[in-house]
Amino acid sequence: MTCKEKILSEDYIDLINYFILPQGRVEGNDDVFCYIPVNERFLSIYYSRAVLPPLEVSSYYYRYIPRLYGLMQPFAPEALDRNFDIQPLVKSGITLIQREPLSLTGRDVVLGFVDTGIDYRNPVFRRADGSTRILAIWDQSVQTGTPPDGYFYGSEYTREQINEALQAEDPLELVPSVDEIGHGTAMASAAAGSALNGGLDFLGAAPDADIVVVKLKQAKQFLRDYYMTPDDVPAYETNDIMLGIKYISSYRIPFEKPSVICLGVGSSFGEHSGSSSLSQYISSVGSEINQAVIVAAGNEGNSAHHFSGHIDAGQSIRVEMMVSENTRGFLLELWGRIPDFYSVTVRSPGGEIVPPVSGRLGQSVQYTFVYEKTKVLLDYQTIESESGNEVAVMRFEAPSTGLWTVIITREGGDGPGNVDMWLPLRQFVDGRVEFLQPTPETTITAPGFAQPPITVSAYNSRNNSFYINSGQGFSSEGGIKPDIAAPGVDISIVSGTVQGKAVVGTSTGTSLSAALAAGAAAQFMQWAVVEHNSPYVGGVAVRNYFLRGAARDSSYSYPNRQWGYGRLDMEGVFNWIAGLPAQ
Structure with a gap:
């Protein structure tokens, strides 16, 4: 083969x-x-x-098994054929610096998206002469074209090919790349949409940026089966995302064409400290000169899918979960801090109990209940190699409806005694599973805890209220995340094309707040690198400029778990650079 x-x-x-x-x-x-x-x-x-061997944590290193990543909202535009609303861009100070004297529109900056693709035919991604603003599309799901050099799969479409397709009667015959879901198109339009009708009909944060897109292929079935993810839910794997980031990064030309990479996918699994493979990789990419990575904080803050607790030495706690009818199965991860070590007992709604399984054994134990059809696999890794902490992966197959109890006993160790448990992304469970006493903090999705990438939570710019579903910080080890909040409620996006015209809709979620922040980062990269005002900047510098210029309210202390260091404010950034007082 x-x-x-x-x-x-x-x-x-x-x-x-x-x-x-x-x-x-x-x-x-x-x-x-x-x-x-x-x-x-x-x-x-x-x-x-x-x-x-079979795919189990005890048979592999935890870090070797790819995670499944989902979209940061099950995407459907909440309103179609709406008038464009510029208010979130104004609130963020983006439109002010688009105008003279700064005139920052993302010119000669590469804005990259690793997501569901892009509707390249839409006028919002074209110049006034009708040519495309897209430098390239790597569609991992289409195998009929030529892959990028060294990547072996998918099809790469260059700007020249896209322009040729746009002149054809049926563009899809030449460039058969489509965004069936619309999530990537929405993000790209909010971040980099062209000014239609002088910006009255539509305007993105960086309307002159060059665009590079990776359309992720769907994850393999073996991973969907392992995570018990519903077949009709979009799911993407670590490998494809990492390679997509690498592909976009290749378009960066130091001191000439900087790049900003925007991620609107996430996972609720992992230790939530930035230690995962993807987090480590984007930390490396985001540390390079003239490059920044922007990450959505996720929409798991109100999902009741995180539990955090403290266990005194030799004591136990009981963690209860309610499982709804018709739930095919789910994974549950338990993380404990070294040097503590734990044992786990599971009690079914019918009262049957899995005998205590000690983490010190580092093994896999499967238990089949007598009076219920459920199978529970407790899969331990005593020392997870990325974080050094203990992880137990519990796999519930055909769980009975009702109240499940996980009993965690601290067997030993003189550490902090803190444990965390995370359930999958809400859309990755085909029923409903929730902790009865959830913890809304530390719900930012991976890779949002990576440093120095900029992690963005969402708020409603019309009343300055925090978006209730937005992921919250801090990291499991106290790291400051999110970095900043940006508008993410009722954001104008392009939701389709009718008779060659862009259809404007609205959508909500942290992928939109990340998109606006990515467009703002492209504006800043134009000023710093393209216009040679600070040519050595990278992701660390962009983050720190954003934090210095952020809008902050006296009623909050900063940084905090919801707002990070404050609200995105590009006017504030340049006022700080100019030495002007904060507004």
Whole structure:
């Protein structure tokens, strides 16, 4: 089989590997595996399932198993054919710096999106002469074209090909890349939509930025089965996201064409400290000169999918979950801090109990109930290699309806005694599973705890209220996230095309707040790099300028778990640079 066939085949498992390949290996060519380097540390590797054990944490390192990432809202425009509302851009100070004397519109900055694709035919992504503003699309889901060099799968479409397609009677015959979901198109329009009718009909934050798009392919079925994710819910895997970021990053030209990469996908699993593979990778990318990464904080703040508790030495706590009817199954992760170690007992709604399983054994234990059809797999890794902490992955298959109880006992250790538990993204459960006593804090989705990428929560810019579903900080180890809040409620987006005209709708969620912040970052990169005012800036500098200029209310203390260091305010950023007093 070719490497492309291995990447696409369900007979091959996708893993994230850290090891250095033996000398003499030919890239992408082996009987049982092939790989694509991500950077000097990570490999996206595709290995024959025939020679590997079942997918369990105890059989693999936790870090090797790709996570599933979902969209930061189950996307559907909340209103179609609406008038464009510029208020969120005005509130963020974005329109002020678009105008003279600064005239910052993202010119010569690459704005990249790793998401559901883009409707390249829409006029909001075209120049006044009708040509495209898109430099390239890598559509991982289309296998009929030529992949980017070194990536083996998907189809790459260049600006020249897109322009040729736009002149054709049926553009999709030449460039068959579409955004069936609309999430990526919405984000790109909010961040980088062209000024239609002088900005009266539509305007993005960075209307002159160059655009690069990666359309993620759907995750393989073996991963969906492992996470028990509903088949009709969009789900994307770590490998494809990391490679998409690498692809966009390749368009950065230091001191000439900086780049801003925007992520509107997330996962609720992991330790929530920035230690995951994807978090580490975007930390590296976001630290490079002339490059910044913007991440949505996620919409899990009100989902009741996080529990945090403290256990005294030798004591136990009971954590209760309500499971609705017709729930096919779900994963639950438990994280404990070193040097403490724990045991876990599970009690079903009918009163049957899984005997205590100790984390010190680092093993997998499966239990089938006698009077219920449920199977529970407790899968331990005593020392998770990325964070060093203890993790237990509990897999509930065909769970009975009712109240489930997880009893956690602190067996030993003189650490803090703090434990955290996370359920999947809300849309990744085909029923309803909730903690009865949830903790809304530390609900920012991965990779939102990475440093120095800028993590953005959402608020309603019309009344300055925090968006109730937005993910909240801080990290599980006290790291300051989110960095900043941006408008994310009823944001004008492009929701489609009718007879060649853009249809404007509205949508809500942190992917939109991240998109506005990404457009603002493109404006700043134009001023700093393209116009040579501060040519050495990278993600750290962009973040710190944003924090210094953020709008803050006297009624809050900063940083805080919802607002970070305050509200996005580009006027405030440039007032700070100019030495003017805060407004």
